[in-house]
Amino acid sequence: MKRLLIDGRLVETEKTFPSLNPATGEVLDHAPDATAADAEAAVAAARRAFDTTSWATDTARRLRCLRQLHRALTDHQEELRDLTIAEVGAPRMLTHGPQLDEPIKLVPYYTDLLEKYPLTEELGESEIRGQRHRRWVEKEAAGVVAAIIPYNYPNQLALAKLVPALAAGCTVVLKGAPDTPLTTLYLGELIAEHTDIPPGVVNVIVSSGVEAGEVLTKHPDVDMITFTGSTATGRRIMEAASATVKKVFLELGGKSAMIVLDDADFRAASMFAAFTICSHSGQGCALTSRLLVPREHHDEIVAMVAAGLERVSYGDPTDPKTFMGPLISERQRDKVDAMVQRAVAAGATLVTGGKRVDPGFFYTPTLLADVDPAGEIAQDEVFGPVLAVIPYDGEDDAVRIANDSIFGLSGAVHSADAQRAIAVARRIRTGTFSINGGNYFSQEVPFGGYKQSGVGRESGVAGLEEFLEIKSFAVVVP
Structure with missing residues (x-):
């Protein structure tokens, strides 16, 4: 069994909860x-480490320790890959991309950035009431960070929060998701050992409950919260x-639209849309789950x-x-299926999919046509392999629907x-665009959203700056 990491010690607890393999439904570990007391202890440890x-x-x-972390991740990459496949249900091919291999690259990216990032900026001198004043800005760590991930x-989500926070000089309490606890705890063990x-x-x-999370979000000794999850x-x-x-970073839900213009290669765009919505079974906040197409096509x-x-292969x-x-x-499968059934009842056409597959928590790739752009399936996040096709009348109408x-x-x-x-992309109010x-x-590349998709940005230089505070100085020049 994995252990918590609190104040440098790997800790067991009296109470445990099961983590399931979603491909079989069986208990993995x-x-x-x-x-709540464990969360309090973690916050106290992070506060002491930051202050003393x-x-x-x-x-x-920090550079030396982050490089050790990168070496630990690469040395144990295949163990972490197998665990991610088993607990997250991520296909092996996806672990060679955004589920594992790409996230590990965040570590050397931020060590390289930290080496060259200017933590001090001179603003020059100014004369005020006959005296010369030198002004400058320094950037310093935001403090104790509570990082909560889905x-x-x-x-990806743990490292995108943890690595820039550490590079900035923050201390961190990382809370993993109850559906995938073992993967996050393994990261803690690598750090400890x-x-x-x-x-x-x-x-x-x-x-498994909400008490520990409530401690993190309300605790006066936590300076910043970085959260990814539902709106x-x-x-x-x-x-x-x-x-x-508290300073708050939020990366929340999405209901992103893919617009196929009337001069596009329809076949290529259609294949892109189909495989995108099935990436990790549609369990991605940035996936394009609305497909906007010219009405005549x-x-x-x-x-x-x-x-x-x-053509999408699903299974083991x-x-x-x-x-x-x-899923x-x-x-989660019950939620997805219920939304599909309600969409059909509201008038959408079920073209393909909409079926449960056992054992495990599989749901067939699903396509809904003639979807009302104001309906639930077009407005609410599904988090499953469900694509809603919405017809539009002209470019302006497509932009209106995408922004609605x-x-x-x-x-x-x-x-x-x-x-x-590109001109159409610039009219859509979103934080990222393909x-x-x-x-x-x-x-x-900075990642984050507009409106109720969140506040702030992860990755890139912006991802480091989320964990920095700006302090301005002025001194009288003799």
Whole structure:
């Protein structure tokens, strides 16, 4: 059984909870169930480490420890890969990309950035009332960070929060998701056993209930919260953090639209849409789950997308040829299926899919046509392999429909004219955008959303700056 990491010690708990293999529904192992007291201890350790050690000011020490972390991750990469496949249900091929291999690259990216990032900026001198005043700005660590992650990409999300926070000089309490606790706890064990990161600088906990999370969001000794998850939970976290005016980073839900313009290669766009929505069984906040197509080409494109979905291989995630694995839980599959059934009842056409597959928590790639852009299936996040096709009348109408959402995380556009596509992309209010299949997912590219998709950015230089405070200085020049 994995253990919590609190104040440099790997800790067992009296109470545990099961982690299931979503491809079989069987118990994979049991995880320690952190209590509110465990969360309190983790926060106290992080506070002490920030306030009484040199971690926040010793850049050389942080660089050395982060490089040790990178070496530990690469040395144990295949063990972590197998665990990710088993617990997350991620297909093996996906672990060679955003589920594991790409996230590990975040570590050297931020060590390289830290070496060259200017933590001090001179603003020059100014004469005020006959005296010369030198002014400058210094950037310093935000303090104790509570990092709370969901189940869908646990390695990516943990490292995208943990690594820049550590590079900035923060101390961290990382809380893993109850559906994928073992993967996150393994990261804590690597830190404890293979790095010189001081006790208290990184603490890793998981829990089956809400008590530990509530401690993190409300605790006065936590300076900043970085959270990825649903918009509903993000609202509650922002409200809880307001009592102590914590700095808050939120990466929340999405209902992103892919616009196929009338001059696009319909077949290529259709295949892109089909395979995108099935990536990790649709369990990605930035996936384009709305497909906007010219009304006069609706049926033609629907047929092409359906053919693409039929080509998606789903099943055993350990098989290197499998493209799509299971949903994370029976609960999530029930939610997805219920939304599909309600969409059909509301008038959408079920073209293909909409079926449960056992054993495990599989759901067939699903296509809904003639979807009302104001309906639930077009407005709410499904988090499953369900694509809603919406017809539009002209470019302006497509932009209007794409922007008619409380979310603004991502989007895509396909056109034979790249400049036309870019012009449309600039009219969509989202934080990331793919043009003709362009891939923005990378260590150096900021990621985050507009509107109720969140506050702030992860990855890139912006991802480091989220964990920094700005202090301005002025001194009278003799």
